Amino acid sequence: NAGVTQTPKFQVLKTGQSMTLQCAQDMNHEYMSWYRQDPGMGLRLIHYSVGAGITDQGEVPNGYNVSRSTTEDFPLRLLSAAPSQTSVYFCASSYGRGETQYFGPGTRLLVL
């Protein structure tokens, strides 16, 4: 099992550009989440999904879109990048509610 994979590992964007961060898991997990981690801080929930076709907003959803068309994939779209979105982004998945989350290695995003 590859676990949770994220691509790219590092990305530089200019203000106003759009991009999609990819996340995939091969553990047949129902729950998936996207977080951002700013320097010296904890993880903040952006969006999450409890199954294919079901998504909901987290704590900091503005400027981001998600969709969940398959159990395996949960892409995060930045609509119009802003310097405030410079962060490390983590994707996580879990088998069900209250279960341990398994995290991807993260994507470092720099918006100039």
Add this chain to the structure above:
Amino acid sequence: AQTVTQSQPEMSVQEAETVTLSCTYDTSESDYYLFWYKQPPSRQMILVIRQEAYKQQNATENRFSVNFQKAAKSFSLKISDSQLGDAAMYFCAYHTNAGKSTFGDGTTLTVKP
């Protein structure tokens, strides 16, 4: 909305000694889950220990144990016989039944040889 507070930004411990990391949370729910995750310099988040709120017994995992006080909304992590490999940032996290998670800001643990 749930909040998670880790009041110790940094802690240090001598190798082989015991250290306790603090975590408090605020919630109006009765059923939830609490976690401690570890983030070493590699940035990979790793589960340390998990506690179900409806269970009164404190979770234990080898050298790691928790002191879960539901009424006080407190969930501290005790690391016994600290090892150099325990050096990392530790995050306390609260998970709801609906699938939402809230993390604290973390405690950086230094282990001195």
